[in-house]
Amino acid sequence: MNEVKATIPDVITVENVSKSYVTTAVLKDININIRSGEIFGLLGPSGSGKTTLVKLLAGIASATTGEVHVLNSKMPDLSIMSQIGYMSQGDALYHDLSARENLEFFGSIYDLRGEVLSRRINNVMSLVDLTAHLNRPVHLFSGGMKRRLSLAITLLHEPEFLILDEPTVGIDPILRKSIWNRLKELCLSGTTLLITTHVMDEAEQCHRVGMIRDGRLLAVGTPEELRNTAQSDTIEEAFIHYGGIRHEN
Numbered sequence: 001m002n003e004v005k006a007t008i009p010d011v012i013t014v015e016n017v018s019k020s021y022v023t024t025a026v027l028k029d030i031n032i033n034i035r036s037g038e039i040f041g042l043l044g045p046s047g048s049g050k051t052t053l054v055k056l057l058a059g060i061a062s063a064t065t066g067e068v069h070v071l072n073s074k075m076p077d078l079s080i081m082s083q084i085g086y087m088s089q090g091d092a093l094y095h096d097l098s099a100r101e102n103l104e105f106f107g108s109i110y111d112l113r114g115e116v117l118s119r120r121i122n123n124v125m126s127l128v129d130l131t132a133h134l135n136r137p138v139h140l141f142s143g144g145m146k147r148r149l150s151l152a153i154t155l156l157h158e159p160e161f162l163i164l165d166e167p168t169v170g171i172d173p174i175l176r177k178s179i180w181n182r183l184k185e186l187c188l189s190g191t192t193l194l195i196t197t198h199v200m201d202e203a204e205q206c207h208r209v210g211m212i213r214d215g216r217l218l219a220v221g222t223p224e225e226l227r228n229t230a231q232s233d234t235i236e237e238a239f240i241h242y243g244g245i246r247h248e249n
């Protein structure tokens with residue numbers, strides 16, 4: 001098992017990365033390797049630095065010190081943006097347009113058109129269970145529906161590396177399960193995923209988890225390794241063992 005893993009290349013590397021804003025150190029000497037085709041979870045409470053790290057990986061911010069490589073490119077690098085899908089916590093939707101018009105607009109940015117675009121729109125909207133709302137203007141959508149549409153847009157250009165910042169906030173448990181099933185399918189087809197979460201049961205679904213608090217990486221491993229080493233029954237107890245703090249879901 002370990003021998004097989006050793007042959008899987010790292011496609012994302014974060015080496016000795018720190019990030020400061022004026023006088024505030026937000027990330028402190030972070031080292032992470034993410035393997036091709038894995039779901040890597042970044043678990044930590046609000047304010048721990050998850051979004052800041054994700055912005056470095058998405059190429060929309062630069063590290064103060066250290067290096068970030070994504071798919072063999074040193075970040076930030078505009079030329080590989082089409083291979084990265086990034087869903088932030090906020091929504092970047094055009095509220096006066098319909099869901100379809102939003103998808104067509106973002107599809108055109110990635111040069112998708114015609115039948116390919118139509119097929120992909122149908123696929124991603126079915127995945128997030130919004131097919132019936134394709135022609136409705138987004139200002140009529142609930143918060144959860146906007147979240148799902150943002151996810152659909154992120155998946156539209158079939159990126160090699162998908163970064164999802166708290167993707168299931170505001171999404172009901174049944175749909176959350178079906179989205180996780182689809183994310184697992186994507187990873188089986190070769191997509192590498194980084195998902196931030198503060199929800200412990202989501203962390204359990206990742207291949208490996210990095211636990212972060214106050215800008216420091218506390219531990220990295222499979223959920224099982226993290227629980228076993230901490231002699232804990234749950235990821236939450238393990239998180240506390242490694243120096244995290246208890247927090248509400």
Ligand code: ADP
Nearest residue numbers: 021024026044045046047048049050051052053
């Ligand atoms: P998380 O995603 O885990 O909630 P963030 O990465 O958003 O954490 O934030 C980590 C810390 O960095 C917080 O204390 C936040 O206030 C601070 N921070 C984030 N962005 C900025 C910024 N542009 N300027 C100053 N501080 C920031």
